[in-house]
Amino acid sequence: MSGLISGLQDHLSELIRGQELPLPALDHSHIELILELLQQAYTGIKADYPTAVAGGDEKHLNSLMVDRLNHLVGDDPLASMVVRAVSRGTETKNYDASRFEMRPDIQISLTSRQHLFPLIVECKLIDLTKGKTVDLYCRDGLARFTTGDYAWTNREAMMLAYVRGGASTTSHLTPFLAAAMGLSPPEYAVVSLPQKCAVSLPDAARSDHGRYFTYVHGAQSGKLPGDIAVWHLWVN
Template sequence: MNGYLSLGRPPRIEPPYPGWPSEQIATVEEAIAEAMRRVRAEKSSRDIFAAQENELTNWLHRMLWRLLVEQTVPGFTCDVFSPPQRGAKTTSHDGSRVSLEPDLSFFRCGIAMADNPDDGWFCECKILDDGSSHGVPNYIKDGLMRFVIGDYAWAMPSAQMIGYVRHAAGKGCVPAKRLHEQFAKLEPKSGKSYAVLTGLLAEKAREPHTDGVLQVHATTHARGFPLRDECAPGPITLRHLWFQLG
């Protein structure tokens, strides 16, 4: 009877999960970039500058749904990806926090969500504006560190940070330089292994876009929390996709 009930159902895999193929990650990033291009085409500069983080992310999310239905981004299709989720609830690595909500979550078709709900591509979005509280320190403290301490993507080896760069931060903004400068300030103050922030790994092979989509960079961070079976999660690589909005 048990064998009959399990027909067609993939076996449960315990975390940490293997990383997504690079081709699927590139597809998701291109879908996010195309969605933002369309948002910028439909919204006025005034609307974009006035929008709060949640509003920008809501626009991005709705456009991602439209792209998935239209299937205009190669590989971003309904037979490969489930509809992207906005604020999907997840739990921390130890289950102590049960209502965490990454800004955007992507899941693949064929993955048994009931068994593997943490096998996804999780994104956190932040405004980057030097003229307000939305600077790089906030981007790290209230965004990036959520992945490092095990709130988000604790079962995955990689995830995504999305930056909405505007106003004073927009002119000549270089993600690698901004992050490197802030990490240099934080590293001497860090006394815990999970907060060790390593240097940047620029993807030299990928050319920057000329339409406001900045070159993707990756940072790798040690994680010191244990998983529920006491095994180590390993480091996490965060891919930084920034949009220059003005």
């Protein structure tokens, strides 16, 4: 067992070589540009593939989104100054390498960072008629950021909801997180409730969450990562 643990620590050591964690926060203007790209990509695939958007599963939609996003970045000089490439299901590991073959839905490689530290976008369907609720959105999506499964090197992450029906961040996400915040201790480590951002977009909000795991390797060993800002884009 000790050999296995040592091997996992080797992987962490190599991953964070020369890095001070958590990495510096991204500029808010870059975050809003990426949110706008996500919205534009969804609007495009909705127009071109309405059947897929109306009835496809998350994997199908994510694949369409990744391909459309890469086309948008390639065609937009401003976007290409911020985004290097977009990928889907690239293998990663959690904060202590105890979970080793994890695959976030969408990873956005940025020109300002090494590609080893992408912006993570976790995607979920919101379809109340089929049991795809905000509870699942948080339990199987948002929680990955608070527990150190995803984006543990970063100060920010994104959640993308494919909404079928009339749900919104205001009507569903904010009340759910408000209830979670009232628990002791707060569920999902809610520090601040969703606040509207990217005013040009129909439904984008930011919430902040605590993270209570500690880094386990390198100069940051034993250090808390601090809060993470999560941007929520709900597209309908």
